[in-house]
Amino acid sequence: MKLFLIAGEVSGDRLGGALMGGLSALSPGLGFDGIGGPDMAAQGLVSRFPMEELSLMGIAEILPRYRHLKRRIRETAEVVAQTAPDALLTIDSPDFCLRVARQAHEMGFTGPVIHYVAPSVWAWRPGRAARMARFVDHVLALLPFEPPLMQAAGMSCDFVGHPVVAEKRASAAEGLAFRAAHHIAEDAPLVLCLPGSRRSEVARLAPRFDEALIRLRDRIPETRVVIPTVPGVSRMVRDMTRRWPTAPIVVEAPADKRAAFQAATIALAASGTVSLELAANRLPMVIAYDMAPLSRWLIGMLLKTDTVTLVNLVSDSRAIPEFLGRDCRAGPIADALLDLLESPERRAAQIDAMVLTMERLGEGGPPPGLRAAKSVLDFIAKSRGA
Numbered sequence: 001m002k003l004f005l006i007a008g009e010v011s012g013d014r015l016g017g018a019l020m021g022g023l024s025a026l027s028p029g030l031g032f033d034g035i036g037g038p039d040m041a042a043q044g045l046v047s048r049f050p051m052e053e054l055s056l057m058g059i060a061e062i063l064p065r066y067r068h069l070k071r072r073i074r075e076t077a078e079v080v081a082q083t084a085p086d087a088l089l090t091i092d093s094p095d096f097c098l099r100v101a102r103q104a105h106e107m108g109f110t111g112p113v114i115h116y117v118a119p120s121v122w123a124w125r126p127g128r129a130a131r132m133a134r135f136v137d138h139v140l141a142l143l144p145f146e147p148p149l150m151q152a153a154g155m156s157c158d159f160v161g162h163p164v165v166a167e168k169r170a171s172a173a174e175g176l177a178f179r180a181a182h183h184i185a186e187d188a189p190l191v192l193c194l195p196g197s198r199r200s201e202v203a204r205l206a207p208r209f210d211e212a213l214i215r216l217r218d219r220i221p222e223t224r225v226v227i228p229t230v231p232g233v234s235r236m237v238r239d240m241t242r243r244w245p246t247a248p249i250v251v252e253a254p255a256d257k258r259a260a261f262q263a264a265t266i267a268l269a270a271s272g273t274v275s276l277e278l279a280a281n282r283l284p285m286v287i288a289y290d291m292a293p294l295s296r297w298l299i300g301m302l303l304k305t306d307t308v309t310l311v312n313l314v315s316d317s318r319a320i321p322e323f324l325g326r327d328c329r330a331g332p333i334a335d336a337l338l339d340l341l342e343s344p345e346r347r348a349a350q351i352d353a354m355v356l357t358m359e360r361l362g363e364g365g366p367p368p369g370l371r372a373a374k375s376v377l378d379f380i381a382k383s384r385g386a
Helices: 010-026 038-042 059-083 094-106 128-132 147-152 172-181 199-219 231-241 254-263 274-280 293-302 310-315 330-342 344-360 368-383
Strands: 002-007 031-035 087-091 113-116 138-141 156-159 190-194 224-228 249-251 266-270 285-289 322-324
Touching: 002 010, 002 059, 002 094, 010 038, 010 087, 010 113, 010 368, 031 059, 059 094, 087 094, 087 368, 094 113, 094 128, 113 368, 128 147, 138 147, 138 368, 147 156, 156 368, 172 254, 190 199, 190 254, 199 231, 199 266, 199 285, 199 330, 224 254, 231 249, 249 254, 266 274, 266 330, 274 285, 274 310, 274 344, 285 330, 310 344, 322 330, 330 344
Parallel strands: 002 031, 002 087, 087 113, 113 138, 138 156, 190 224, 190 266, 224 249, 266 285, 285 322
Antiparallel strands: none
8 A cells, every 4th residue: 555645734744644654553564755854754754845845824924935836746746646545634724735635636637635634614714614525535534523514514523632732742851850960950940942943933922032031031030942943944043143242042853842841930932832842841821923014904804703823712711912013022922921920920821722622632542643544544444345
């Protein structure tokens, strides 16, 4: 059996790597083809082209590269149609992946299409599920409230748990060792700064995050900052932060990043799945995000929820403060960070929401990658009439 997988960004690559590991465990000898990053490469995938070409977000960011992306969509669909894998597995990145699925069908691909990560129809553009159902057969959902929404649109769907519940975490001793290695007192505030994994996000958010952190350091001078980063933006982060008045600690190695999550006191993070990583580490947070003006306006017109932070949504709370769009300003962000440092009650409320979130996402159960792999293999067998 051969599967064609597509991931377009870092989070999708992580999902794909865990899924491939689960598939290999349940069905040894599977062949893999497609597009992915280092996690999927570690499981045997030779990517057709660098995944980083697809790591764009927002209409204003995509438009300048539209022709290139359009060509990559066509090329990928042609490969799927020509090689006829037993299934096409698209992982997140719907603007790219679902166009590939549609075009592959139009070019004659008749195998099942399985999409990993349900579209956030609960947040905006609810019609996406119905359009997706024209060429997607089965969905793997990360959030427990998503399967009924997908099924109502005409696709089968399994909740497979969120991968964050299975990720390795540092121990308290490793956190203390991280502080000692960087000469940070045990009681000194350490802010984990996470301005995103895409170059466009870092360029837009890092200056505002820096200004907010400068204001926080003005009030609490002993505050230190650590920035975990990823290969695609590591150099950019280091270049930008060289100009910061107080140099942050920039870490890239996985063990150092895990230790930083454990060592930190609070976090300032871009909106996205990173809020769940923070929740898994029980690290209180402030969320902030902005996009290009055109993207911001369009998303604002379509947004259906009063929060985009997954911890708030999964826990049915609003414990995590967020500053989005025009509200993504240094002053209010700095005030929220200071409030979080000074208020044990606010930190406790956040941690309660985090514990509930992790329980609802499958903490303590089978690894999500294995659950996703079983769902994939079961669906392929069902589609064959087995």
